[in-house]
Amino acid sequence: MKTFQSLVVCGLLVGATIGCKKEPLDNLTDAESRIYITDHDSTVNFNTFKTFSISDSVALIENGKAQHQLNDADAAYIQAVKDVMQSNGYIEVNKDDDPDLGITVNRIISTSTGVISYGSYWDNYDVYWDPYYWGYPGYGYYLPYSYAVYQIREGAVSVDMVDLKNAPENNKLKVVWTGLIRGSGIYNASVAESQVKALFDQSPYLKTE
Amino acid sequence: MKKSLIISIFFLLGMGLTAHAQESKVNLNINYNYSFPVSHFNSDLVSNASSRGFTGNLMYELNPKLSVGLGVGYQDYYQKYPRQNYKLGQSQEVSAVLSNSIQMVPVMARIAYEPLGSSDSRVQPYISLAAGANFVNNDQYLGQFGSGNTSTGFRGAAGLGAKIPLGKTSRWGIDAGGTYDYAPYTKFGYKDLNTVNVHGGLYVGLK
Numbered sequence: 001m002k003t004f005q006s007l008v009v010c011g012l013l014v015g016a017t018i019g020c021k022k023e024p025l026d027n028l029t030d031a032e033s034r035i036y037i038t039d040h041d042s043t044v045n046f047n048t049f050k051t052f053s054i055s056d057s058v059a060l061i062e063n064g065k066a067q068h069q070l071n072d073a074d075a076a077y078i079q080a081v082k083d084v085m086q087s088n089g090y091i092e093v094n095k096d097d098d099p100d101l102g103i104t105v106n107r108i109i110s111t112s113t114g115v116i117s118y119g120s121y122w123d124n125y126d127v128y129w130d131p132y133y134w135g136y137p138g139y140g141y142y143l144p145y146s147y148a149v150y151q152i153r154e155g156a157v158s159v160d161m162v163d164l165k166n167a168p169e170n171n172k173l174k175v176v177w178t179g180l181i182r183g184s185g186i187y188n189a190s191v192a193e194s195q196v197k198a199l200f201d202q203s204p205y206l207k208t209e
Numbered sequence: 210m211k212k213s214l215i216i217s218i219f220f221l222l223g224m225g226l227t228a229h230a231q232e233s234k235v236n237l238n239i240n241y242n243y244s245f246p247v248s249h250f251n252s253d254l255v256s257n258a259s260s261r262g263f264t265g266n267l268m269y270e271l272n273p274k275l276s277v278g279l280g281v282g283y284q285d286y287y288q289k290y291p292r293q294n295y296k297l298g299q300s301q302e303v304s305a306v307l308s309n310s311i312q313m314v315p316v317m318a319r320i321a322y323e324p325l326g327s328s329d330s331r332v333q334p335y336i337s338l339a340a341g342a343n344f345v346n347n348d349q350y351l352g353q354f355g356s357g358n359t360s361t362g363f364r365g366a367a368g369l370g371a372k373i374p375l376g377k378t379s380r381w382g383i384d385a386g387g388t389y390d391y392a393p394y395t396k397f398g399y400k401d402l403n404t405v406n407v408h409g410g411l412y413v414g415l416k
Contacts, residue, residue: 022261024287028308037304145299182354
């Protein structure tokens with residue numbers, strides 16, 4: 001009887017401890033794993049901008065340095081941004097034709113240390129995109145809002161929007177909108193459109209007439 | 210729910226057996242525990258009931274009606290909320306599937322009173338009170354990105370149930386019942402982790 005009792009008690013313990021914790025990450029699909037973060041200068045009326053230009057390549061950012069590339073996924077992200085901007089009323093122009101907004105697409109990947117802080121991303125932004133690219137050599141980028149502090153480990157895609165229309169008046173390149181996509185399976189041409197759409201869907205103010 | 214059904218059947222079968230008052234001074238019981246978040250825990254963090262838990266009590270019999278001891282437990286709570294936008298600061302927004310994952314380990318002093326303890330009744334109802342510490346691990350995930358916090362707080366519980374000895378000479382039997390657990394929790398603006406719990410399991414006389 002004692003053996004039986006011990007077996008029952010052991011069985012209960014084992015039964016109770018099996019599946020003790022429902023692991024949140026095991027219960028997420030790739031789509032559910034992704035987060036979309038946007039921020040903008042709330043003093044800006046995006047209706048005052050009419051034209052935009054987008055970079056013709058993607059900055060691949062690692063360890064505070066960037067190299068520019070254009071693979072299928074890069075091209076898909078650039079095209080997706082073009083499409084959603086045009087559907088929101090903006091007109092695409094060449095960057096030499098005085099666009100109101102300059103847009104960059106960036107891929108931030110994990111570093112040798114495994115961590116990039118988003119703060120250092122902005123600290124080095126002029127390294128990734130020389131202000132000369134937009135025709136404003138010597139200007140500095142300016143982020144008029146503070147971003148939540150977090151670290152990027154697994155990689156991310158960012159889309160940033162710079163106010164070129166008022167750059168001479170401001171004497172700086174003000175970043176008026178930023179979007180960041182993080183999560184599993186984001187750097188893939190087949191999902192680029194839906195990822196960019198998600199960013200813009202949560203930014204309904206980003207429209208012009 | 211299936212586990213609860215099995216325990217309920219086990220409980221009902223046990224009702225038909227001849228029982229004697231327990232003979233041991235020291236009893237250990239191990240229970241499967243099903244937990245329902247209530248109050249602010251339910252409305253602010255997790256509303257899903259949890260089937261992942263157990264409780265255990267080591268009780269010393271002061272007299273046939275009164276016993277004191279130590280109770281421990283474990284329960285895992287989890288809920289995934291559909292994607293929605295969350296405002297962070299004045300102009301920042303995050304769209305994410307939010308998951309809350311909370312584990313609680315109560316360690317409480319416990320006292321139980323069995324009004325029929327000195328009789329030969331085959332069902333021994335009891336009421337219990339417990340108070341002690343509640344060790345809490347609270348992880349929140351935005352998508353796959355999580356942050357966690359561990360803390361310790363107060364926990365008190367009031368319960369009722371019944372013990373059903375099995376067999377004529379046996380020192381073991383079935384224990385089933387429920388508790389209301391009061392657990393204040395003031396981290397991150399939350400208010401409590403109160404729960405209603407239903408348990409079922411076995412007790413064993415050790416001495």
